[in-house]
Amino acid sequence: MKTIFIPIFVPSVARNILRTDVWKKLRQKQDLRVVLFAPSYKKDFYRKEVGAENVFFEPLDNFNDPLNKLDSFFRHLALFFVDNETIKCLRRMRLEKENNYIFYFFSWLLIKLFSNLSFLRRTARLLDYFLVRDTKLAKYFEQYKPDLVFAPHIIHACDQAFIREAKRRKIKTVGLIHSWDNLTANKSAMRINPDVLIVPNEITKREAEKLCDYPGNRIIIAGMPHFDYYFTEKPCAREAFFKRIGGDPAKRLILFAAIGKSFSDTEWQDVQIISDAIDRGDLPSDLQILVRMHPNPAAHMIDRGLKKSKTILFDVPGIQLPAPGGVSEEMLFDDMMHLYNTLFYSDIVVTIQSTMSIDASAFDKPVINVCFDGWEKKPFYDSTSVLQLHHYTHYQPILKSGGVRLAKTAEDLIASINLYLKHPELDREGRARVVKEQCWKFDGGAGKRIADAILKSLDTTI
Structure with a gap:
């Protein structure tokens, strides 16, 4: 019997692996x-x-904390491996906030x-591999002897x-870029490269080759496993869905997919603008707004000033588990179907x-991106302004x-909603392009392809 180690430390990873065909095929x-760690x-x-019977669980905590000073050094050093518009925006926002021109100059130089x-990147990765030591995992490798x-x-x-x-123990490794924005938006390239790398699409493959110096012949493109549901499943009855959200099945629905207060503190104003337009008659009266939180509680928007209205519904996705310092969200099968x-x-x-721009495109639903800060006029590099978000590198293909x-x-927003309500077929070719570029193969088989890549590597272990 062969053994695989899989660390699961991020809720979206649990969604992508444990609740898709990746896990189903591995368990076969x-x-x-x-x-599982x-x-x-x-x-x-x-x-x-x-x-x-053949699934074992081991607890591991505090892995976000640096192991030691060397680990902290190489973690920070990896942040300088990438130069793109995302990094420029983030650096400029930090400069505006801290006014530290010395740090700004030397970080630019690095x-x-x-x-x-x-x-230089290859040398840094080599030193990282040889110099950073950790004994926390050794006992598990000794106990289970993974393949x-x-x-x-x-x-x-x-x-x-x-x-x-x-890699120190000459054990085969497979890595997954689990999201389309990982290599650019998260500011960090891989510190240590695995033997095989699985990516969602051609764009991420090119990024891995350029930013991580990863050989293209060891990259496997698989698609997005959590999008498999969109291809393989069927919807519930319309009445059942609207009953769940407390809405009216006779009315049309605008989904407002919030990105959360970490990125914007004016989303409630965007919702209010749409709601007020319905009340004024600038938008049809047969509309209702479903605000899907991510993952802030609905009270946040109400507390900020959003007026309660029969046209505004709230949806808090997933379940929340008690966690040190707060809560941790998990998206179960029922939540994914919702x-x-x-x-x-x-x-x-x-x-x-x-x-969500990609999710909506997979259903051929018209997508509008808000590119203004509600009623407020914020500087471009304000950390709570949405203006710079549309300059991020990973979002340019969209x-x-x-x-x-x-x-x-606000006028653009209302006009775009009215236009799409009358002509939902507009920009359909563009939405199809989004799906093709980001999902690679939208055929319900991404999870199986990831599992196949893992099992193939297992059969050719070092």
Whole structure:
């Protein structure tokens, strides 16, 4: 019996792996033992969900904290490997907030050096591999003697620690870029490269080759596993869905997909603008707004000033588990199907800048991106302004696709909603391009392709 290690430390990773065909296909192997590593407060939760005779669970905590000074040094050094519009925006926002021109200059210098000289990045990764030591994982490798380590969130500190330990022991490693924005928006390239890398699309493959110096012949393109639901499942009855959200099945639905107060503190104003337009008659009266939180409680918008209205509904996705310092969200099968139904029955999707633009495109739903700060006039580099979000590198293919419309004023937003309500077929080719570029193959088989890549690597272990 062969053994695979899989660390699960991010809720979206649990969604992508444990609740898709990745896990289903791995569990079909009767002669395979899987050891899942998770925070101690989630171990029993995952055990109840996916526990089986050949599935073992081990708790690991505090992996977001640097192991030592060397680990902290290399973590920070990896932030200088990437130079793009996202990094420029983030650096300028920090400058505006801290006014530290000395740091700004030297960080610019390091970024220019490491992003343009691959031998410096390769040298840094080599030193990182040899100099950073960690004994926390050694006992598990000794106990279970794994044949393969699968890192489902390869840029995460915990996954990198597993990769480092496995490579020192000559154990085969497979990494997954679990989201389309990982290599650019998260500001960090891989510190240590796995033997095999799985990516969602051609764009991410090119990014891995350029930013991570990863050889293209060891990259496998698989697609987005959590999008498999959109292809394979069927919607519930319209009446059942609207009963669940407290809406009216006779009315049309605008889905407002919030990105959260960490990125914007004026989303409530965007919702109010749409609601007021309905009340004034600038938008049809047969509309209702479903605000899908991410993951802020609905009270946040009410507390900020959003007026309560029969046209505004709130949807808080997933379940919340008690966690150190707060809560941790998990998207279970029922929650993923609820998102499916939400998109299926929405007439228009409004968001600022998020993956929901891709989700909506998969259902051929018109997408409007809000590119203004409600009623407020904020500087471009204000950390709570949405203006710079549309300049982020990972989002440029979405904007260039022709599949979404940017609303730069409240008037633009209302006009775009009215236009799409009358002509939902507009920009359909652009939405199809979004799906093709971001999902690669939208055929319901991404999860199986990821599992096949893992099992193939397991059969060719070092």
